[in-house]
Amino acid sequence: EVQLVESGGGLVKPGGSLRLSCAASGFTFSSYSMNWVRQAPGKGLEWVSSISSSSSYIYYADSVKGRFTISRDNAKNSLYLQMNSLRAEDTAVYYCAREGSGIDYWGQGTLVTVSS
């Protein structure tokens, strides 16, 4: 069974940093591109970042470019999102999601709240 479990969310002050992790199991992690997608409270889905299976290709939404860094460790079946210079508008549930034919598996999300 495919499982994606996010961790690392929490309350952080504006300008602060946070590192999200996603533990993957039930599939060959190293064969898939992965995504981070976020959802602000009561709002729609927003794609944040993608990383290819071997980390050769990395993409970011304009809203996070220069502040967020996506990475992965295929030996540990883990995906990461380093978030720096956080703003109030980064407050959201952050989902780790696998890129198959479409975004075919999603974690349950971890809440990041940016507030003073």
Added chain:
Amino acid sequence: EIVLTQSPATLSLSPGERATLSCRASQSVSSYLAWYQQKPGQAPRLLIYDASNRATGIPARFSGSGSGTDFTLTISSLQSEDFAVYYCQQRSNWPSFGPGTKVDIK
């Protein structure tokens, strides 16, 4: 950046009725269009990928059509569990999502 618009914003229907949801792209995305269902407090679930292919385990009452800039998600006969928010998403270049259509009970 490819912008997706969805209509209507809200669709009020009764169980058993047919639902037709629209997604329009600001430029062609070929067939690289997916549809997701999201219920409150849950992660999204993939319904349709590449415009018309049902994802694993998705009931046949869900179907997708379209190519280029205009796409449609059809639910042939609404079941109680289908009342939710539906998002379209393109992967022609940087992924983007539409704003969603809420299907609620009339």
